């Protein structure tokens with residue numbers, strides 16, 4: 001199993017890059033694990049309390065469960081990937097059965113901060129977009145898809161997104177094998193990554 005880690009700041013375009021990469025691969029050859037599925041289970045908190053969580057700090061992620069799930073997949077067994085609700089700020093009661101595949105892609109803002117998980121990646125990719133570009137994309141996406149308003153996104157950007165990005169996410173760029181500049185759609189970079197994956201699959 002080839003495990004590819006794709007990190008980068010929020011709004012850098014990780015999910016979009018993942019979808020472009022897997023487009024060219026056989027459906028049964030590849031699957032995706034999102035770090036967002038592994039936010040800590042906070043069912044014991046009220047919604048008001050959950051809203052206040054710093055979701056951009058490594059402590060917000062249940063990395064132990066993610067490590068365990070990657071280890072299970074490597075032994076050829078399926079896992080039940082938690083499903084996450086951004087509107088509820090919590091895991092749902094549903095899970096996504098995820099089978100081991102020739103290529104497993106793990107994507108998320110903080111995945112390169114964890115040494116054990118970092119070691120499990122065969123290829124590490126960091127998607128880069130400038131902070132103003134990321135903020136604009138995040139605003140549009142969170143208002144359209146994640147039930148947020150302008151005030152909420154801007155407030156979170158100032159209090160947690162920006163400082164956490166500088167402290168935890170940007171420094172992990174140094175671990176990347178490949179950095180994809182993604183201020184604009186970068187089809188050349190996608191082609192290169194697809195070629196590398198296809199070569200490794202032979």
Ligand SMILES: Nc1ncnc2c1ncn2[C@@H]1O[C@H](COP(=O)(O)OP(=O)(O)O)[C@@H](O)[C@H]1O
Pocket residue numbers: 008009010011012013014015016017137138140141182183184185186
């Ligand atoms: N290169 C790009 N140029 C313009 N918009 C983009 C680009 N890549 C992604 N987007 C848009 O920006 C938003 C955030 O992208 P997404 O892939 O969800 O980022 P991430 O997973 O890193 O948070 C989405 O609405 C997406 O359509």
Ligand SMILES: O=c1ccn([C@@H]2O[C@H](COP(=O)(O)O)[C@@H](O)[C@H]2O)c(=O)[nH]1
Pocket residue numbers: 009010011014015036039055056085086088089090108109161
């Ligand atoms: O309940 C939540 C959990 C996380 N977030 C924000 O999501 C991003 C990470 O997702 P991307 O798809 O990489 O943007 C992170 O910056 C958290 O702040 C949230 O808003 N609510």
